Amino acid sequence: MSNSTLQSFWSYSYDHSTVYIYNSAIEDLWGYGFSRGHLYNALIGTLRLDDNSRFWLVNSTSNTYSEATRSEVYICWYLNVHVIDSIGQDVLAANVTAIYPNATVAESKSTDSNGWSRLTLMEKMMNATGEFPIGNYTVEATYDIYAGETSVNITGNQQTTLTLEDFVIPEFSSFLILPLFMFATLLAAVAYRRKRAHVSAPLTYSFTYSDNKFPFNMTFLEIADCVWDVF
DSSP states (O other): OBSOEESOEEEOOSSOOEEEEESOEEEEEEEOTTOEEEEESOEEEEEEEOTTOEEEEESOEEEEEEEOTTOEEEEEEEEEEEEEETTSOBOTTOEEEEEOTTSOEEEEEEOOTTSEEEEEEEEEEEETTEEEEOOEEEEEEEETTEEEEEEEEOSSSEEEEEEETTOOOOSSOGGGHHHHHHHHHHHHHHHHHTTTOBOSSOOEEEEEEOOSSOOEEEEEEOOTTOBOOOO
8 A cells, every 4th residue: 555544444364464555644553463564654643563463664653552462563764875985976886784783784785876875774673561772783885995884873764974985986997997908909909910001991990898887888990091000
């Protein structure tokens, strides 16, 4: 269900049903049996859970929580991480990782072309006996041999900036060094084969290099009627 406003909605099942709710407002939400609920960007009046139900709330709030027997509610938020180099430039494809206090990985993603990555992290778990906050996460950003980190206590949606010290994005990407070297070798071979040869018409040599991130193409055009002299 998404983009809805409901006065009452029940999720009631003893057969492991799962409900997904997006961008909605609900007055009363009930969970029974072994039901599972995943709520994103939702507003809830009252959340009532019983039996073995489990509900995850991401960027969602409820005015009243009622958990009985072995039911549990997991409160989660968004952490937006901006990764920059030492002079403030956005870093593409940096790896951003959030680590729990017990040193296990909570979530890991790569930054986009603007240097941003969004992680979904848990603030706390709630059940009939109380609330159990996660505590401080360690958030790391890495790119090649460079790294930066900070500590974040999630109590709502947050954003942070991580700087990769001593790293500056090169104007000339290192990914182009290999293809340009290969192209230069190709030109040298062509020059050697055509040394002191007259060219009566333009000739075109094409060179293509490609990988998953940086496709590269270059075309070389000989000028008509030129003479190659290689010593």
